[in-house]
Amino acid sequence: MSPLKIEQGASSHSVYPLRDPNSDVVEKHTLAVLVENEPGVLARVIGLFSGRGYNIESLTVAEVDHKGHLSRITIVTTGTPQVIEQIKAQLGRIVPVHKVNDLTVEGPFVERELALFRVAGTGEKRVEALRLADIFRANVVDSTLESFVFQLTGAPEKIDAFADLMRPLGLNEVARTGVAALSRGS
Amino acid sequence: MTRQMTGAKMVVQALKDQGVDVVFGYPGGAVLPIYDEIFQQNGIRHVLVRHEQGAVHAAEGYARSTGKPGVVLVTSGPGATNAVTGITDALLDSIPLVVLTGQVATFLIGTDGFQEADTVGITRPCTKHNWLVKDPDRLADTIHQAFHVATSGRPGPVLIDIPKDVQFAEGEYIEPQKAKTSHYQPRVKASIEEVTELVSLIERAERPVFYTGGGVINSGPAASQLLRELVDATGFPVTSTLMGLGAYPASGDAWLGMLGMHGLYEANMAMHGCDLMINLGARFDDRITGKVEAFSPGSRKVHVDIDASSINKVVRVDLPIVGDIAHVLEDVLTVWKSRGRKTQGPALKEWWQKIDEWRGVKCLTYKGSDKVIKPQYALERLEALTKGRDRYITTEVGQHQMWAAQFLAFEDPNRWMTSGGLGTMGYGFPASIGVQMAHPDSLVVNVAGEASWLMNMQEMGTAVQFKLPVKQFILNNERLGMVRQWQELLHGERYSHSWSEALPDFVKLAEAFGAKGIYCDDPAKLDDAIMEMIEHDGPVIFDCLVEKHENCFPMIPSGKAHNEMLLSAEAEAFVGGGALV
Numbered sequence: 001m002s003p004l005k006i007e008q009g010a011s012s013h014s015v016y017p018l019r020d021p022n023s024d025v026v027e028k029h030t031l032a033v034l035v036e037n038e039p040g041v042l043a044r045v046i047g048l049f050s051g052r053g054y055n056i057e058s059l060t061v062a063e064v065d066h067k068g069h070l071s072r073i074t075i076v077t078t079g080t081p082q083v084i085e086q087i088k089a090q091l092g093r094i095v096p097v098h099k100v101n102d103l104t105v106e107g108p109f110v111e112r113e114l115a116l117f118r119v120a121g122t123g124e125k126r127v128e129a130l131r132l133a134d135i136f137r138a139n140v141v142d143s144t145l146e147s148f149v150f151q152l153t154g155a156p157e158k159i160d161a162f163a164d165l166m167r168p169l170g171l172n173e174v175a176r177t178g179v180a181a182l183s184r185g186s
Numbered sequence: 187m188t189r190q191m192t193g194a195k196m197v198v199q200a201l202k203d204q205g206v207d208v209v210f211g212y213p214g215g216a217v218l219p220i221y222d223e224i225f226q227q228n229g230i231r232h233v234l235v236r237h238e239q240g241a242v243h244a245a246e247g248y249a250r251s252t253g254k255p256g257v258v259l260v261t262s263g264p265g266a267t268n269a270v271t272g273i274t275d276a277l278l279d280s281i282p283l284v285v286l287t288g289q290v291a292t293f294l295i296g297t298d299g300f301q302e303a304d305t306v307g308i309t310r311p312c313t314k315h316n317w318l319v320k321d322p323d324r325l326a327d328t329i330h331q332a333f334h335v336a337t338s339g340r341p342g343p344v345l346i347d348i349p350k351d352v353q354f355a356e357g358e359y360i361e362p363q364k365a366k367t368s369h370y371q372p373r374v375k376a377s378i379e380e381v382t383e384l385v386s387l388i389e390r391a392e393r394p395v396f397y398t399g400g401g402v403i404n405s406g407p408a409a410s411q412l413l414r415e416l417v418d419a420t421g422f423p424v425t426s427t428l429m430g431l432g433a434y435p436a437s438g439d440a441w442l443g444m445l446g447m448h449g450l451y452e453a454n455m456a457m458h459g460c461d462l463m464i465n466l467g468a469r470f471d472d473r474i475t476g477k478v479e480a481f482s483p484g485s486r487k488v489h490v491d492i493d494a495s496s497i498n499k500v501v502r503v504d505l506p507i508v509g510d511i512a513h514v515l516e517d518v519l520t521v522w523k524s525r526g527r528k529t530q531g532p533a534l535k536e537w538w539q540k541i542d543e544w545r546g547v548k549c550l551t552y553k554g555s556d557k558v559i560k561p562q563y564a565l566e567r568l569e570a571l572t573k574g575r576d577r578y579i580t581t582e583v584g585q586h587q588m589w590a591a592q593f594l595a596f597e598d599p600n601r602w603m604t605s606g607g608l609g610t611m612g613y614g615f616p617a618s619i620g621v622q623m624a625h626p627d628s629l630v631v632n633v634a635g636e637a638s639w640l641m642n643m644q645e646m647g648t649a650v651q652f653k654l655p656v657k658q659f660i661l662n663n664e665r666l667g668m669v670r671q672w673q674e675l676l677h678g679e680r681y682s683h684s685w686s687e688a689l690p691d692f693v694k695l696a697e698a699f700g701a702k703g704i705y706c707d708d709p710a711k712l713d714d715a716i717m718e719m720i721e722h723d724g725p726v727i728f729d730c731l732v733e734k735h736e737n738c739f740p741m742i743p744s745g746k747a748h749n750e751m752l753l754s755a756e757a758e759a760f761v762g763g764g765a766l767v
């Protein structure tokens with residue numbers, strides 16, 4: 001057979017120049033999904049992820065437009081480029097989904113999460129916890145003689161870092177909201 | 187002007203306004219108000235099936251053979267759960283259905299009430315979309331939306347769960363035109379850049395192949411027409427998946443036959459050796475690709491599909507085009523013609539020579555017999571004796587299904603109903619009932635295996651009651667033939683539970699239902715027996731006793747590549763092809 005005359009990536013819509021089709025590098029993506037605020041819509045999204053074996057690192061949902069009955073679901077997920085593209089396409093075909101934005105590829109974006117930490121301890125450890133909380137600009141929202149509850153907002157990495165520091169100082173409970181994200185600029 | 191009426195009345199009114207003429211269903215406590223309305227009108231016919239799974243498959247047969255959505259009405263709890271297999275079948279084969287289920291009254295939901303099941307929960311993953319309607323004022327709107335969703339974009343089954351108190355309550359009816367058909371408007375037209383790109387690939391291809399699927403059928407008759415025009419004008423070869431048979435006529439010069447696991451040698455070899463693959467409305471199913479890493483290694487691939495999630499799901503393609511097949515083909519034809527109808531003539535000629543060599547293998551050759559009926563022979567005779575008639579074929583699942591796809595010739599779309607994606611044994615008989623309801627004067631034959639057929643044999647009652655002259659052509663090998671074949675070839679001939687033991691006497695069974703039974707085990711008498719079946723004005727069970735140990739070839743064992751096909755011992759050996767014999 002004669003060699004191929006049509007080059008690989010010959011098409012301007014080719015996916016080859018963009019991403020290695022067989023890349024198994026796992027990427028982390030933040031997706032913003034605008035959905036009709038109707039019963040079962042969250043179950044559909046979650047069912048899609050569990051049914052097709054995709055990962056969810058974080059998921060938050062709340063109504064963002066009361067009059068328009070719209071909610072925004074922010075999902076942080078991981079997968080190879082092919083899996084990420086599949087996830088977006090699969091989300092896009094759910095009937096009550098209006099829009100899927102992949103913030104990770106669409107340009108700079110901000111990601112924030114709120115977390116509450118209960119840190120119990122006395123003496124040196126208690127002082128150190130308070131000092132570190134100050135550096136991280138965490139607020140004390142509850143305190144007893146043996147414990148603090150700190151509130152911290154920031155990127156997930158900042159929250160992870162704070163948790164790591166608090167662990168040896170008596171961290172015994174954490175509550176995190178999951179990620180909310182918006183693209184930068186107008 | 188507002189029109190107040192009960193929820194139950196609205197259901198019937200909305201179905202009428204949507205142009206529904208047949209409903210397949212089964213009553214029960216939670217849908218009695220709707221059944222009461224059905225009783226008091228004549229516009230919509232109701233076909234009482236004998237099992238809710240049968241209702242759904244019948245609606246699928248109706249939908250597939252008409253292009254209109256099929257409608258199902260069943261009760262809550264067991265009615266709904268019995269429908270689940272059929273709904274899943276419709277999802278995998280993209281068949282538009284509107285399934286209406288009764289539900290316990292709203293104030294009972296969540297209390298484990300009698301015949302309560304979480305129907306929307308259970309069917310969420312197997313419907314395109316579903317709704318639980320708690321407010322009678324939302325009912326009509328929801329039903330109209332349901333028809334819109336079922337039939338727009340990639341078609342599929344939708345379900346509306348209607349609590350009994352909503353059926354009794356009064357609400358405002360709205361017409362289809364006033365319904366919120368919502369933001370759900372899938373893209374149907376491709377961009378001009380994409381179309382031009384495809385045309386330029388067509389102009390440069392030396393070894394092209396069209397790989398068509400069920401999407402061409404779903405797109406409507408215009409898509410099949412345009413496909414024929416494009417194939418004939420370019421002279422490119424065309425193959426199809428199981429679901430796409432009939433989009434391009436089997437008598438057409440460019441037809442390679444079906445591809446895939448039991449596809450034709452020439453079709454699979456063309457897929458393997460092409461330099462341009464144009465996938466129209468197919469989805470690179472594993473029964474098509476075999477081993478993905480070895481799938482058509484040297485080709486540039488184009489994929490046209492209305493569902494973006496089908497593209498790059500299994501196989502990476504070079505040119506993804508999201509759009510409706512008919513729209514895209516129309517644009518491709520226009521642009522290709524305007525650019526001078528170019529193709530690589532001499533190279534194409536060489537390609538066809540190669541294909542003709544592959545055709546020379548005669549991969550469907552089988553060893554004839556004058557003692558027992560070979561299943562392939564039975565289908566050849568069925569084809570010969572029904573050719574040219576106004577004919578619809580449905581099938582069950584197994585060897586007989588693959589032989590039917592190989593040996594029957596489909597000249598037009600919507601004439602072939604089979605369970606492709608889910609592979610549901612028990613599909614064919616009820617599907618034939620649905621087809622016959624839509625085409626009362628046509629010849630409807632279900633090519634069945636004895637084991638599959640038993641799975642929904644209760645529908646004999648339906649066929650007899652509604653005087654539907656469906657022909658059940660059972661290729662009886664007294665085996666779960668396809669299972670037996672895999673056990674023979676892949677599991678050391680250990681035939682674990684693949685016998686059909688204690689089979690009924692099918693002739694007596696037919697008679698017990700008040701239908702006609704025909705038995706034949708002699709090749710010499712087969713033609714007469716088939717004619718007797720065709721000419722009988724009423725349902726027939728034809729027990730055609732066939733060779734028990736016949737294998738279906740060609741076969742690509744799962745996990746193997748297209749050029750690692752197994753051929754029958756009777757096929758001509760091919761020197762250059764690397765096929766195993």
Ligand SMILES: Cc1ncc(C[n+]2csc(CCOP(=O)(O)OP(=O)(O)O)c2C)c(N)n1
Pocket residue numbers: 582583584585586587609610611612634635636637638639661663665666667668669
């Ligand atoms: C509901 C269901 N159960 C099991 C299977 C697995 N299966 C596929 S083919 C087959 C045997 C079918 O036997 P028969 O209907 O007699 O057809 P034959 O292969 O003998 O032509 C089985 C059990 C299936 N496809 N569907």
Ligand SMILES: [Mg+2]
Pocket residue numbers: 584635636637661662663664665666667
């Ligand atoms: Mg059998």
